[in-house]
Amino acid sequence: MSHLTHFEVFLLFTILKIVVVLVITLTAVAYTVLLERKVLGRLQNRWGPSRVGPFGLLQPLVDGLKLFLKEDMMPLAVERPLFILAPIIALSCALISIAVVPFGAPTMVDGVDIFEIANVNIGLLVILGVTSIGVYGIALSGWSSNNKYSLFGSLRATAQVISYELALGLSLVGVVLRAGSLDLRTIVNSQAAHGALSWNIFGGFQFVAFFIYLMAAYAETNRSPFDLSEAESELVAGYHTEYSSMKFAMFFMAEYANMITVACVATLLFFGGASSPFGHIFDHFATGLVLSGIISVLWFVAKVFAFLLLYIWVRGTLPRFRYDQLMSFGWKFLLPVAMLNILATALALSYHS
Amino acid sequence: MAVPIAFYLILAAILFSIGIAAFLIKRNIITIFMSIELMLNAVNLTFVAFSHMWHQVSGQIFVFFVMVVAAAEAAVGLAIIISLFRVRQTLDVDQINLLKD
Amino acid sequence: MSTNLLAVLPELILTLTGVLVMLAEPLIAPGRTRKPLGWLAILGTLASALAAFYQLHIVNAHGPVTGFYATIQVDAFSIFFHLLIASIVLVTLLASLDYFEQGAVTHAGEYFALVCFGATGMMFMTCSVELLMVFIGLEISSISTYILSGFRKGRATASESAIKYFLLGSFATAFFLYGIALCFGATGSTSIAAIAAGLAVTKTPLLGWLAVAMVLIGLGFKVSAAPFHVWTPDVYQGAPAPVVGLMSTAPKAAAFAVLLRFLFNGTGLYHSHWILLIEILAVASMTIGNLGALLQTDVKRLLAYSSVAQAGYLLVAFSSTRNEAFGAACFYTAAYAAMNVGAFVVLTQLSGFDEKLRSIDDYTGLALQRPVLSALLGFFLLSLIGIPFTGGFFAKFYSFSAAVHGGHTWLAIVGLANSGVACFYYLRLLAALYSRPLAEQPNSPTRRIALPAAIALAATAAATLGLGILPNHVLHLVQRATPQNLPTASAPQLSANPPQEAWMDAKTR
Amino acid sequence: MQIALFIIFGLLAVAGALNLLFQRHPINSALSLVVVMMSLAVLYWSLGAEFLAAAQVIVYAGAIMVLFVFVVMLLNAGEEDRTHGSKIAYIAGIPGAAATFCLLSFVFLSERKQLGSTEIGGYLTNAVSNITEISHTLFTSLLLPFEVTSILILVAILGAVVLARKEL
Amino acid sequence: MNFDPIILTLIILTPLVGAVLLALLPEDATASNGSKRHAIGALVVTLFTLLLTLHLPAHFNYTAAPHTFQFEQNLPWITNPAIRYHLGVDGLSMWLIVLAAFLAPLGVLASWNTIKTRTKLFFVLFLLQQVAMLGIFVALDLFLYYGFWELSLVPMTLLIATFGRTENRRRAAIKFFLYAFIPSAILLVGIIWLYSLTGTFDLPILQALAASHHIAAPPTALLLCSLAFLIAFAVKVPIFPLHGWLQDAVAEAPTAAVMVLAGKLGLYSILRFSFGIFPDQSRHVAPLLIALGAIGIAYGALIALIKTDLKKLAAFSTLSHVSFVVLGIFTFTILGLDGGVFQILNESLIGAAFFILLGLLYERYGTYDMRDYGGLATRHPWMVTMFVVTVLAAAGLPILNGFVGEFLILSGSMQSLAAHHILWTVIGTTGVIFGASYLLWMIQRIFYGSLGARPDEVSGWDLCAREHLELWPLAALFLIMGVASPLWMRAIDTYGAPTANAPTQSSVATQNLLPPPQTASQTASIAPPSLSSQLETRSSALKSPAAAPQEAR
Incomplete structure (x- = not known):
């Protein structure tokens, strides 16, 4: 590749990374759905999908096919442009935020870090920003549907997302304070020294922050027990009542992609990201650059997977909140606690230094 | 290729002027409010451009504060709009005309 | 006490008071009177005024104090405005203690807190020498007044007043900000001292001029100088009377303080340029304000236009030399505050929470039923007209003579002509008050004025009279208070140009 | 670019x-x-x-x-x-x-x-990153505005609550 | 104890304190026919004031040199602008003060029964009016004077607005105020302009400066400034074309207020300030003023002839009378000036008596329309006597006071024929004849002939004791002043009026040759020794304010 300029290499690698990550993410999305259905099934003492393919492994493919091939219904009274735009916003925002996630140890090939699409020194802010844009998808879908259930759903979702974004952001401040940076790699590195002991959640005493983050993230992704925007017992299907076929699938994918993003962020911020939980103890087993890179990626994936399981587990066990409970929980409990956490962290840090 | 600072400033001026025009022309209170936000954004761009020019970070900090203030203003403004709508059931400025001689 | 703490002491006390009021609010059962909160706020304001006196003591002994990396500068000028604002707030709070008892307002606690916070913002405006700080202070004061003006919720006029104030106020803020941005562009700093230094060497003077114009537009809105006064009548009409008393004086005083500091200390170099704009503003305000007031039948609207005109008279003072302009403008602010707050306190007392009395005709013969209040209102109106030996007279006198000394005799003449026109509409109200109604009503039992309101009235009347009889002391104080730019801790950008070389270095990095 | x-x-x-x-x-x-x-x-x-x-x-x-x-x-x-x-x-x-x-x-x-x-x-200036520099300035020379902004936000919250709350 | 330095302050303060006390005194709600306690209070206060003012003629130095003031009190008050609390009287003002204080209790008595409601408000305002009037007469600081001048407007406006007779009162009040206020704003401009030139508001200093032509300004500007003064005063007098407010105000105002409405304030101000500070300029416009005065005499009298409303008739009669004074003083002869000053006193007394009498009629019959009256002489013999005495005094019957004034004025006007056309004197003299005719005709229509439109309502109630008390002192004064005028003239002569005979020190032309003085102190050094020493003493306490702004710059 010597005839390529540095910039062209960079461009090529980037495109390649995007494609690969996109494919993997979408596949992960599909199989997260399957995972959810299976785990939920087991939790509820039933089998879950099991007919298509071995253990139902082909189910996501078939579901996808079905959604693609179904007739795309467009109700008459909708605001057409926004109605179409909404799922696109939702999905693209969900996918874009993956771009700044470093899912492996820094591994340079031709001067390009192959385990992270874009190295931005304000990666955390980018994620927050992009996810905060994602709410437009939900808001607009409900409004453009011209359906009162949809509108209610999207109003709820909007209010909920705005409310919990505060707690979410504040919960991350402690981590940022510890790392002294918004760069995700730096944050990961700050907790890589002694393995799990130096993870923010343990060594950094950020378990309160993690708890808040978890709550807020569930609310941000409109997941149970905070899935009020699509509470089928009250609002039919909430903001995507009027959606069908591909557009519905996009919302669906957006939700699961968001889950994955949240899981990634949690991993990065609280669980040492792609670093090994055992610190550098086993480093000598994987001395090669690529091997150590791949192992780090595996650690990362494992942690994310654990999170996804937690998501599903929570969904299987916890009942849905009432709307006012949700709001007062966010404003009156999470927010103050998050502030106290910041205060405590800052005090502790200043004491240490 | 380098872009003259003046271009950024003119872009900001365009946005600011459109904001003024929208403030005067739009008839929906919320949209009027939005045009104010547009004007603030134009100012922010000016600040950032000058901050770049002077290599002074204080311009960026000013923008940061403008954002905070804009958020506070949005909260209050929208609350006022809601309380107004509760009483009047309209958002049209031409119908918000009880206060006249 | 550390310098920083000393520098923000009055503001700090007011903020704490506001917070305390908010914290104490839930302790009072719903439906119970919120007066204790009001008293708490009053005590806090008093404490803040005392703190300002303490500052004065320090400043007298050791000279001006800067704090927080020279973002604020406590000098006699700022202390004067601190005291003025504290007094206005004090009077407003006293007058509104009972006001909120009359109506079914459940947010009296929040009202008191908001007044305290708003006053904090205004105080910060007057002592900041960093435009960012000015901006924050301005926003605190503006936002709290937006809210306060819509405080009689459920009344269409209240919300309407609030939204109009809010929209036009924010619009003005955008201009103000643009002005600051251009200042920053011309000098590379937003600190007033640095701007003054930077403008002397800037290579982009046009930006500086534009900046001054934009800031003038923005602050022109805030002080309701014509042609940026359009919000004033509507807002004053719809807002609760005590709040109008507050917002027609305190934020304006603060805005004028900013204007003084910015124009004379910051962009004094461009005096010859902005003086033209000031002249236009002054003439337009006086003329439009007075002509507008002539056509009004609603008393609050009338006073709104009158306040536009008063802003014009005040701006006349700016056309003079530095020291004199400061003296005259500060004196005017104080006198205007005394008489205008007084007038609105009387309106509050006469008209009650529901504001039964709206048009001038509603006031016919009121002097016969409420003699004391009417006499006071008459006195304040006379002061607004500018009868000698009231505060209003000397305010105008100093302002106009400042203009004459500054070589703008024609401005003083326009001002005088306007004062003549102005007495038409003040008199209409005054004559209505004192003319016997067509049908002699039976003597209705005179409502007693509550003690706090009586104190407020006595204070404003005494201040108006005092400024009229002994203007010297105040004038000396304010003339002494003319602030100087102190050298800032962070050295201002003194280069003529953006640092191109450094930038080149950076590029090659 | x-x-x-x-x-x-x-x-x-x-x-x-x-x-x-x-x-x-x-x-x-x-x-x-x-x-x-x-x-x-x-x-x-x-x-x-x-x-x-x-x-x-x-x-x-x-x-x-x-x-x-x-x-x-x-x-x-x-x-x-x-x-x-x-x-x-x-x-x-x-x-x-x-x-x-x-x-x-x-x-x-x-x-x-x-x-x-x-x-x-x-x-x-030769700071490590934009954020470092911003935060440095923010917490030194522009500390007061930063602190005072809290009052602003307090006022905004207070106002929003007062104005938008439905009267019973 | 020597009261001299503080007597003037006491004179002003007494009604002021009285007003405050009355304001604090609660209204008597139980009294059926209106509360009297405020009336009694006001009477006590005004009588006490009168007593204090009598100190002045008793201790007045009748041999004092012209241009000197007595009973002076000169304290620094405000340094920027240099306002001093400077009071003092001379021959011009001394009797006016006594007169004003003398009329006040009569005004209270005249309002005894007519003001039934809001007595408190009425008497408080009345006393405030008294304060303002006395203040105008004693103030020697231009600014202080202006303050009292403006203050005099307010209670009067309120009195008219509140106690006006008809529905027209609000309009009349506003009209009165505007007519008085706008010119006085111009006056203020003049005062301030003068201040900016000389750096002082102090009248004696200004007079000295003016007399020695040390006011550095172009002649035109000075003339304009003098006109600013003159216009303000002329409206207040009122001089002929500026009398628009008079009719309405007189028609509306209650008797006690009307008694002080016109005449003396404006005329005194012209004599004191226009003549004092602008002697040359005043002389310059004298022909015009003489003409206006003469026209005013005739015009007022002629209009009065055709008016049937008594109050309006009285208004025009007032116009006619004050025009007489204008005619007199602008002749700039000793005779004219003395007569003018004397006539101010006369006019006030006669006017007061006249309005009191009209008030009595109104009190009984509730109308001012002359056509409703007739043949009252038989029912009210005392009243008709008083009416006739007053009318004769007004018409200038010898041995009554009016004669002295009119005679002096007309002869003064004859003396100064060089300065103006004889026609004006002739017209003025004709006015006297008209004056006599409408007054006598009025007597004839009211008191003689058949009973008026409502004969059945004619009451047999002649003057009561209180009314006698009001009128007899006046009637007595008419006579005393008529036969013993030197008593008054003695004081008036000490008023150093600028007469045509007095040598003018330099002409306008030479004035320009003088180096323009910059400050008061500088002026003092240029001025002749005698003057400069005087200035030195006066300005010793002054911090030459004209220089102050320059320092500030």
Whole structure:
């Protein structure tokens, strides 16, 4: 590749990374759905999908096919442009935020870090920003549907997302304070020294922050027990009542992609990201650059997977909140606690230094 | 290729002027409010451009504060709009005309 | 006490008071009177005024104090405005203690807190020498007044007043900000001292001029100088009377303080340029304000236009030399505050929470039923007209003579002509008050004025009279208070140009 | 790259602003404004203000404008009517805005040489990163405004609660 | 104890304190026919004031040199602008003060029964009016004077607005106020302009400066400034074309207020300030003023002839009378000036008596329309006597006071024929004849002939004791002043009026040759020794304010 300029290499690698990550993410999305259905099934003492393919492994493919091939219904009274735009916003925002996630140890090939699409020194802010844009998808879908259930759903979702974004952001401040940076790699590195002991959640005493983050993230992704925007017992299907076929699938994918993003962020911020939980103890087993890179990626994936399981587990066990409970929980409990956490962290840090 | 600072400033001026025009022309209170936000954004761009020019970070900090203030203003403004709508059931400025001689 | 703490002491006390009021609010059962909160706020304001006196003591002994990396500068000028604002707030709070008892307002606690916070913002405006700080202070004061003006919720006029104030106020803020941005562009700093230094060497003077114009537009809105006064009548009409008393004086005083500091200390170099704009503003305000007031039948609207005109008279003072302009403008602010707050306190007392009395005709013969209040209102109106030996007279006198000394005799003449026109509409109200109604009503039992309101009235009347009889002391104080730019801790950008070389270095990095 | 970014996103911003002006439904205007803000975020980034770019997206596009959209949806605001008032406003507004623009751009163009030009990323003083420098300034020389902003926010919260709360 | 330095302050303060006390005194709600306690209070206060003022003629130095003031009190008050609390009287003002204080209790008595409601408000305002009037007469600082001048407007406006007779009162009040206020704003401009030139508001200093032509300004500007003064005073007098407010105000105002409405304030101000500070300029416009005065005499009398409303008739009669004074003083002869000053006193007394009498009629019959009256002489013999005495005094019957004034004025006007056309004297003299005719005709229509439109309502109630008390002192004064005028002239002569005979020190032309003085102190050094020493003493306490702004710059 010597005839390529540095910039062209960079461009090529980037495109390649995007494609690969996109494919993997979408596949992960599909199989997260399957995972959810299976785990939920087991939790509820039933089998879950099991007919298509071995253990139902082909189910996501078939579901996808079905959604693609179904007739795309467009109700008459909708605001057409926004109605179409909404799922696109939702999905693209969900996918874009993956771009700044470093899912492996820094591994340079031709001067390009192959385990992270874009190295931005304000990666955390980018994620927050992009996810905060994602709410437009939900808001607009409900409004453009011209359906009162949809509108209610999207109003709820909007209010909920705005409310919990505060707690979410504040919960991350402690981590940022510890790392002294918004760069995700730096944050990961700050907790890589002694393995799990130096993870923010343990060594950094950020378990309160993690708890808040978890709550807020569930609310941000409109997941149970905070899935009020699509509470089928009250609002039919909430903001995507009027959606069908591909557009519905996009919302669906957006939700699961968001889950994955949240899981990634949690991993990065609280669980040492792609670093090994055992610190550098086993480093000598994987001395090669690529091997150590791949192992780090595996650690990362494992942690994310654990999170996804937690998501599903929570969904299987916890009942849905009432709307006012949700709001007062966010404003009156999470927010103050998050502030106290910041205060405590800052005090502790200043004491240490 | 380098872009003259003046271009950024003119872009900001365009946005600011459109904001003024929208403030005067739009008839929906919320949209009027939005045009104010547009004007603030134009100012922010000016600040950032000058901050770049002077290599002074204080311009960026000013923008940061403008954002905070804009958020506070949005909260209050929208609350006022809601309380107004509760009483009047309209958002049209031409119908918000009880206060006249 | 550390310098920083000393520098923000009055503001700090007011903020704490506001917070305390908010914290104490839930302790009072719903439906119970919120007066204790009001008293708490009053005590806090008093404490803040005392703190300002303490500052004065320090400043007298050791000279001006800067704090927080020279973002604020406590000098006699700022202390004067601190005291003025504290007094206005004090009077407003006293007058509104009972006001909120009359109506079914459940947010009296929040009202008191908001007044305290708003006053904090205004105080910060007057002592900041960093435009960012000015901006924050301005926003605190503006936002709290937006809210306060819509405080009689459920009344269409209240919300309407609030939204109009809010929209036009924010619009003005955008201009103000643009002005600051251009200042920053011309000098590379937003600190007033640095701007003054930077403008002397800037290579982009046009930006500086534009900046001054934009800031003038923005602050022109805030002080309701014509042609940026359009919000004033509507807002004053719809807002609760005590709040109008507050917002027609305190934020304006603060805005004028900013204007003084910015124009004379910051962009004094461009005096010859902005003086033209000031002249236009002054003439337009006086003329439009007075002509507008002539056509009004609603008393609050009338006073709104009158306040536009008063802003014009005040701006006349700016056309003079530095020291004199400061003296005259500060004196005017104080006198205007005394008489205008007084007038609105009387309106509050006469008209009650529901504001039964709206048009001038509603006031016919009121002097016969409420003699004391009417006499006071008459006195304040006379002061607004500018009868000698009231505060209003000397305010105008100093302002106009400042203009004459500054070589703008024609401005003083326009001002005088306007004062003549102005007495038409003040008199209409005054004559209505004192003319016997067509049908002699039976003597209705005179409502007693509550003690706090009586104190407020006595204070404003005494201040108006005092400024009229002994203007010297105040004038000396304010003339002494003319602030100087102190050298800032962070050295201002003194280069003529953006640092191109450094930038080149950076590029090659 | 700088010029490409500037042209693309500058045009996008102007288009968004114009769309805000010409759209009659508030929600469309709001979305146009979001477009403007996002474009500006890119421009900020190109001028070396990464932190602001992110803040622009998070605060402006992600919070403030969402609030706008939320209120539009909540109040179910419809399209605005063409009224007599709007005609007057057209007559007054367009020339006023045009005059402002002409004045501003005249000044900027005439000072163009003095103002210099930009380079992508732009560098501030030799600080490690934009955020470090911002936070350093923020917590030293501009500490007071930062602290006082809390009062501002307190006031805003207080006001929003007072005004928007339904009376029983 | 020597009261001299503080007597003037006491004179002003007494009614002021009285007003405050009355304001604090609660209204007597139980009294059926209106509360009397405020009336009694006001009477006590005004009588006490009168007593204090009598100190002045008793201790007055009748041999004092012209241009000197007695009973002076000169304290620094405000340094920027240099306002001093400077009071003092001379021959011009001394009797006016006594007169004003003398009329006040009569005014209270005249309002005894007519003001039934809001007595408190009425008497408080009345006393405030008294304060303002006395203040005008004693103030020697231009600014202080202006303050009292403006203050005099307010209670009067309120009195008219509140106690006006008809529905027209609000309009009349506003009209009165505007007519008085706008010119006085011009006056203020003049005062301030003068201040900016000389750096002082102090009248004696200004007079000295003016007399020695040390006011550095172009002649035109000085003339304009003098006109600003003159216009303000002329409206207050009122001089002929500026009398628009008089008719309405007189028609509306209650008797006690009307008694002080016109005449003496404006005329005194012209004599004191226009003549004092602008002797040359005043002389310059004298022909015009003489003409206006003469026209005013005739015009007022002629209009009075055709008026049937008594109040309006009285208004025009007042116009006619004050025009007489204008005619007199602008002749700039000793005779004319003395006569003018004397006539001010006369006019006030006669006017007061006249209005009191009209008030009595109104009190009984509730109308001012002359056509409703007739043949009252038989029912009210005392009243008709008083009416006739007053009318004769007004018409200038020898041995009554009016004669002295009119005679002096007309002869003064004859003396100064060089300065103006004889026609004006002739017209003025004709006015006297008209004056006599409408007054006598009025007597004839009211008191003689058949009973008027409502004969059945004619009451047999002649003057009661209180009314006698009001009128007899006046009637007695008419006579005393008529036969013993030197008693008054003695004091008036000490008023150093600028007469045509007095040598003018330099002409306007030479004035320009003088180096323009910059400050008061500088002026003092240029001025002749005697003057400069005087200035030195006066300005010793002054911090030459004209220089102050320059320092500030």
